[in-house]
Amino acid sequence: MPQHAKGPRLYRRKDTGVYLIRDTGRGDKSTGTRNLREAEAALSRYIAERDRPSGPATPEGMTVAEALCIYGEEHAPHVADPTRIAYGISALVPFWGDLPISAVTGETCRRYGITRNRATGTIRKELGILQAALNHCAREGYLLNPPLVAMPRKPEAKDRWLTRSEAAKLVWAAWRNPKAKHLARFILVALYTGTRKTAILKMRYIPNTEGGWVDTQTGMMTRRGEGQAETKKRTPAARLPRQLLAHLRRWEANGARYVVEIEGQRVGSIKTAWATAIKEAQIAPATPHSLRHSAITWAMQRGARPADVCGYFGVSIDTLQRVYWHHHPDYQQSAVEAMERKL
Incomplete structure (x- = not known):
């Protein structure tokens, strides 16, 4: 009775110790390594390549x-x-x-x-x-x-933004919790710059490839790392407001390496600290992304020019008009004036 084909598998040469890939009817193929883990990875790649269609397949055939x-x-x-x-x-x-x-x-x-x-x-x-x-x-x-x-x-676009009172309660709830002081820093940076959570958590005081950094001498924030390409989630450089810059300089002077850190180490998640702060602050449910909504909303309420808002926060003009424009004091102003004007 003919033997069944065993399929692709690893075989270690006794003379060199290098792993080979054996596949019935296809001959041996060297992995080029003596490391089993690396050889297994090579085997996985081989199987994926072997089973990949060589020509256009129909939707039924792939x-x-x-x-x-x-x-x-x-x-x-x-x-x-x-x-x-x-x-x-x-x-x-x-x-x-x-x-x-x-x-x-x-x-x-x-x-x-x-x-x-x-x-x-x-x-x-x-x-x-x-x-x-x-x-x-x-x-x-x-x-x-x-x-x-x-x-x-x-x-529908979420329109949850924090009032100034809610933001103050949230910062205070985080700061008075010994285990969540890093969250207070995160909240301040997010409210003053509207930067997204991931970008803030990767931010340092020196240029790096993993994320952005702040330059406390020039007062500029670079939101993405050196060599990182821009994505749809726009991350433009931004000037730092004087209030936030003062905080950043103080944190740096005290030895901080990351903008948001715990004992000198980068913070990977704020999920638990955030949930605790929201509960302690006794405000309506919100997410860390609500801080970005709040920053853009506040800028519009204070009459910032739309072009500057788009450039500062990295938001498209379409999103600005669709989600935030109604907060601006000039919203529908000319239409209201026209309706109020005597004929």
């Missing part, structure tokens, strides 16, 4: 997992934020992985949203990665006629 794998390997390494794609793929694979691409329909997309049980915005981002993967495979010649991914309706 699985969603194959399309996501191609997209992750070929496109993700060249974007500014590859981890965002990695998180999206890891969320998509459990549901879509073994399904053929032909199964991507409106019904299955809606079922994915129900199964995933996350916020509508999260589902849209993940399905957007699926659509991008299918388009990439079609563009690179792996796939014919990619289907359209059915997206849930885009949620």
Whole structure:
């Protein structure tokens, strides 16, 4: 009776100790390493490459997992934020992985949203990665006629912003908690600059490649690291308001390395401290991103010029008009004056 093919596997040469990949009918292929972990990684890459279609496949002939794998390997390494794609793929694979691409329909997309049980915005981002993967495979010649991914309706923009009183209560609740003083610093930076959470938590006092930095001599904030490409989440450089600059100079003089830190170490998460501060401050529920909304809203309420607001906070003019313009004192002013004017 003929033996069944064993499939791709590792074999270690006795003379050199180098691991080989053996695959029935294909000959041995060296991994070039004696390290088992590195050899296993090479085997994984070999299997992915071996099973990759050599020519354009129909939606019935390629699985969603194959399309996501191609997209992750070929496109993700060249974007500014590859981890965002990695998180999206890891969320998509459990549901879509073994399904053929032909199964991507409106019904299955809606079922994915129900199964995933996350916020509508999260589902849209993940399905957007699926659509991008299918388009990439079609563009690179792996796939014919990619289907359209059915997206849930885009949620309304959140308009939760803090009043000055709420912000003061939140800062005080964080500062008086010995375990959350770092959060008070985070809140101040976010309220004065409208910078996003991740960018603030990576920010240092010296130039670095992982994130931005503040220059307390020139009074400028650089929001992204050296060599980091700009993304849709705009991160322009910004001048620092004098009140915040005074805080930053004091923190730096006291030996701080990061703008937000605990005992000299960068803070990775503020989730627990934030929830505690919100509870202690006794204000309506809000997220760290609400601080960005608050900063932009306050700037508009005080009559800042739209062009300056866009440049300072890194917000598009479309978003400014759609979400924040009604807070500006000039909102509909000429229309009201026209209606009040005597004929």
